Amino acid sequence: MDYESFFEQQLALLRDEGRYRVFADLERKAGAFPAATRYVGETAHPVTVWCSNDYLGMGQHQGVRDAMHEAIDRCGAGSGGTRNISGTNHDHVLLERELADLHGKESALLFTSGYVSNWAALSTLASRLPNCAVLSDASNHASMIEGIRHSRAECRVFAHNDPEDLARKLADIAPERPKLVAFESVYSMDGDIAPIAELCDVAETYGAMTYLDEVHAVGLYGPRGGGIAEREGLMHRLTVIEGTLGKAFGVMGGYIASSAALCDFVRSFASGFIFTTALPPAIAAGARASVKHLKVSQVERLRHRDRVAKVRARLQAIGIPMLDNPSHIIPVMVRDAKKCKMISDWLLDNHGIYVQPINYPTVAKGTERLRFTPTPLHTDEDIDRLVHALSDIWSQCALARTAAAA
Numbered sequence: 001m002d003y004e005s006f007f008e009q010q011l012a013l014l015r016d017e018g019r020y021r022v023f024a025d026l027e028r029k030a031g032a033f034p035a036a037t038r039y040v041g042e043t044a045h046p047v048t049v050w051c052s053n054d055y056l057g058m059g060q061h062q063g064v065r066d067a068m069h070e071a072i073d074r075c076g077a078g079s080g081g082t083r084n085i086s087g088t089n090h091d092h093v094l095l096e097r098e099l100a101d102l103h104g105k106e107s108a109l110l111f112t113s114g115y116v117s118n119w120a121a122l123s124t125l126a127s128r129l130p131n132c133a134v135l136s137d138a139s140n141h142a143s144m145i146e147g148i149r150h151s152r153a154e155c156r157v158f159a160h161n162d163p164e165d166l167a168r169k170l171a172d173i174a175p176e177r178p179k180l181v182a183f184e185s186v187y188s189m190d191g192d193i194a195p196i197a198e199l200c201d202v203a204e205t206y207g208a209m210t211y212l213d214e215v216h217a218v219g220l221y222g223p224r225g226g227g228i229a230e231r232e233g234l235m236h237r238l239t240v241i242e243g244t245l246g247k248a249f250g251v252m253g254g255y256i257a258s259s260a261a262l263c264d265f266v267r268s269f270a271s272g273f274i275f276t277t278a279l280p281p282a283i284a285a286g287a288r289a290s291v292k293h294l295k296v297s298q299v300e301r302l303r304h305r306d307r308v309a310k311v312r313a314r315l316q317a318i319g320i321p322m323l324d325n326p327s328h329i330i331p332v333m334v335r336d337a338k339k340c341k342m343i344s345d346w347l348l349d350n351h352g353i354y355v356q357p358i359n360y361p362t363v364a365k366g367t368e369r370l371r372f373t374p375t376p377l378h379t380d381e382d383i384d385r386l387v388h389a390l391s392d393i394w395s396q397c398a399l400a401r402t403a404a405a406a
């Protein structure tokens with residue numbers, strides 16, 4: 001077989017469909033976020049980032065940076081091993097305590113990323129609970145799907161955010177079997193929010209465990225940044241709450257929070273936890289500073305909400321079609337992969353506005369979009385520039401506007 005030409009052909013196919021991914025080569029500037037520098041070959045261009053998951057700008061927060069500097073000078077660069085073999089640093093222990101407290105759980109367990117936490121925790125639980133059946137929301141993230149698949153447990157997909165369909169599927173499973181219901185709170189592409197209480201009611205009726213991915217909610221929602229479940233007073237009803245330290249907390253890493261026994265079980269059996277080097281102490285220290293800060297500070301969350309509302313209102317006024325949702329994510333619908341990529345390129349090249357096109361397989365074909373995530377640090381001026389640029393390209397491409405257009 002001609003391996004190289006196979007790779008080339010597959011890539012050509014992606015390009016033809018307009019869904020070949022091109023990275024923007026960025027240099028983030030601490031203190032200037034969402035401003036960044038974009039490199040094209042050797043030349044540098046200023047850009048405003050509109051699609052970061054550093055939702056609150058905590059990645060440049062002085063307290064977080066100070067904590068990381070301090071930890072590097074105190075502990076050095078790496079952790080030195082897996083958690084089991086000399087890699088557990090005191091900073092990991094302190095961070096896990098902080099996270100358990102954030103979610104009102106007995107324990108928390110750190111992983112190298114949110115992806116790994118979902119993959120490792122779900123695959124371990126579903127494979128080790130004897131004859132476990134997993135109920136998975138149809139819109140679950142790839143990391144959850146892969147974890148469930150790896151477990152080889154039976155998996156039934158229930159209709160997105162649909163407690164009735166979940167109930168039907170659970171009723172179909174022998175009552176004595178262990179069951180695990182896996183879903184998210186804020187879904188990152190549509191920005192819709194799960195009916196957590198109703199899903200917990202159904203799970204409880206059928207004696208199922210619940211596993212909630214709060215990756216797009218931690219730091220952002222709830223009086224202490226504990227997520228949607230905290231906001232709605234539901235944290236105690238979830239068996240496992242999973243989160244990331246890489247999005248609103250601005251650093252890196254993932255975790256689960258749950259009972260002491262469940263965390264200890266995953267710690268003891270999950271390959272994706274056991275056989276990998278622990279996060280550097282400085283990462284843990286930075287994440288802990290961020291979590292601690294957002295437990296008490298409302299400034300970032302309030303300003304974030306204000307910026308999101310402002311962008312939404314301005315785009316609505318000029319008829320840019322958006323998916324309506326109750327979260328901080330603003331999906332601007334283009335519904336065509338090539339146009340989506342073209343608009344994104346045009347915004348970047350002509351206006352220094354960086355927003356990634358979101359195409360298949362991240363979203364369904366025909367629902368291609370630009371996903372805007374305003375942060376507390378986007379200024380009125382940034383918003384003005386965005387609105388004018390979008391209006392311009394919508395007219396140039398004769399794209400449809402909604403009736404709301406003035």
Ligand SMILES: *Cc1c(COP(=O)(O)O)cnc(C)c1O
Binds near residue numbers: 113184215216244253
């Ligand atoms: C990003 C994401 C993850 C993975 O988290 P990382 O820390 O980026 O690995 C998990 N779940 C959802 C829903 C996500 O969007």
